[in-house]
């Protein structure tokens with residue numbers, strides 16, 4: 001699965017040691033209900049971070065704020081030390097979702113090429129037929145990197161869930177994202193496919209210096225593949241530990257049934 005032709009992201013080596021992404025004091029409420037309550041996160045180049053937490057603890061909202069899909073009420077989001085709104089995040093970050101957003105009737109290759117639309121001149125991005133040859137070649141390298149080069153010409157709709165998720169990851173690579181945020185990327189996959197996709201995300205961090213964070217609902221996958229685990233409880237990061245050191249007690253605290261009820265939720269029902 002390794003690709004000797006794959007280039008390291010520009011400046012990756014120089015940045016080792018500095019955070020690719022820093023989130024400080026992030027706050028977000030919906031209709032007066034606090035979802036993110038001063039969340040701090042950090043993610044280094046070359047690191048694979050697993051985000052764990054019970055349903056409703058704010059994991060998706062946090063990622064959506066980071067990529068600009070939600071507007072936080074307060075807090076700072078720094079990309080390589082610069083506020084995300086002055087260093088537009090769309091080019092440097094890619095988000096991968098549980099529901100894989102591919103155009104099913106288009107080939108895997110066209111879907112991957114589409115990752116580059118944000119950086120193509122408009123006239124070249126009007127139709128996939130006009131994707132330039134260099135881009136198609138780059139997309140093939142990306143597909144090769146995720147082990148899908150052999151399926152490049154197939155419509156995405158004909159691929160399995162795990163294969164589609166790998167194509168979605170290739171699209172993020174073709175976007176030349178330096179930060180990949182994955183929201184439950186393997187929740188819809190069978191155990192073998194889930195293992196492969198999480199291992200791939202870890203490889204991309206470790207071999208290409210990408211900064212990768214994934215929301216996982218499988219602590220064992222986090223333990224096996226992630227470098228570090230950040231645990232969210234009621235919109236705060238209450239756990240930050242090397243993945244190998246994750247304990248049963250840590251998990252019991254994160255997923256304790258009495259913690260699933262936020263005080264704000266109680267107020268709502270009074």
Ligand SMILES: Nc1ncnc2c1ncn2[C@@H]1O[C@H](COP(=O)(O)OP(=O)(O)OP(=O)(O)O)[C@@H](O)[C@H]1O
Nearest residue numbers: 030031035053054055056057058059060061062215
């Ligand atoms: N657009 C929205 N409008 C209103 N409430 C929202 C919105 N988005 C999220 N919420 C609420 O915010 C809380 C946190 O949701 P979020 O999806 O961030 O949690 P999560 O930790 O990702 O949960 P899960 O593990 O179930 O995916 C939930 O109570 C949810 O209903």
